Amino acid sequence: MSALPAIVAAIYGLFFGSFLNVVIYRAPRGESVAFPASHCPSCDHALRVWENVPLLSWLALRGRCSHCAAPISSRYPIVEAMTAALFALTALVYGVTWEGAAVAVLAATLVAVVFIDLDHLLILDVVLIPAALVGIASALASAATHGPRIGEALLGCVVCAAIFGVLYLATRGAGMGLGDVKLAAVLGLYLGVELGLAASLAAFVVGSILLVPALIVGGRRRRDAVPFGPFLVVAALAALYVPDVISWPFHLGRLPFGT
Ligand SMILES: [Zn+2]
Known part of the structure; x- marks a missing residue:
């Protein structure tokens, strides 16, 4: 296999990452990502x-x-x-395909989600919506080549949203935010039902392993002061790139798009 697609994807990833830095800083502040041009936050030097x-x-x-x-x-x-690393990985795992392009859009979205959630405890609609649209378009397109994908994508979306929606309602928003529910819904579009369930479970396991000691050490910190998004993102990336690892309890071992 040639390394060229991965190298080209990595270069695209560097520039996309540069744009994501703008999104991560400006989107939570309600600023335009297009204007003004990049400047030093300290001295305004363009x-x-x-x-x-x-x-x-x-x-x-x-x-x-x-x-x-x-x-x-x-x-x-x-x-x-x-x-850049995620784009290169996408090219290696999915090849130069429309599915690969869709996965790259999702991966870039997840990078923005993680850092905005860490900074602001927010998962923004404006960040999720492009990935949701690409996920739906990709599922519709792959219906032509890989059978009825849109049905499974929508079912994955509903199932993942339902799991986190129930938890959101059960904990009255103290355990996780509505943003986590929306993030899970978008991930379900890409992962489908089985991998979506596997990723949700993995997010809870990783979250519990890391959060419980942190809560004990941190004493009486408010539970809602912990972003859950990053755990979902790590689990989703595992589901996208090493599905056999994340789904070993279910013996799935295949990529989300069946490629
Ligand atoms: Zn400066």
Whole structure:
């Protein structure tokens, strides 16, 4: 297998990650992602082209603004590198296909979801909606080649939303937010019923293992101060890229799109 598609996907991922940094910062603040152009948050210095190259600029500037020398968060290159890695992985697992493009859109969305949830305890509709539309379009398109996919996608959406919806209602929003329910619904569109269930279960297991000690150590911290989104995202990424690992209790061992 040629490594070229993965390398090209990684380069796309670097630039997409650069855009995600803008989304992660501006979307929760209700700002436009298009205007104004990127600028230093400390001194408003507008970034020149060479200062806005993903990953490389941060390294070349040694993490400081060229104008005021204010530190630039390492979050920026981390988001770019993560997106590049996920895009490369998508190309390796799904190949250069429409399904691969859809998975890349979902993966990029999940990167934004994680960091916005960590910062603000929010999962925004405006971030989820594009992935939901692409998920539906992809399910409709793959119906032509892989049988009736849209039915399974919609069922996965309903089942995953129902699981988290019941928990949301049962805990009166203290355990998880409505955003987690919506995120689960979008993931269900991509994963279908079986992998969606496997990912939901894995998110609870990973969440319990990591959160229970944190709550004990943290004492009486409010339960709703813990973002659940990142656990769902980790489980979903596992379901997308190593489905046989996440679904071993169910013996599924296949990719969500049946490719
Ligand atoms: Zn500056």
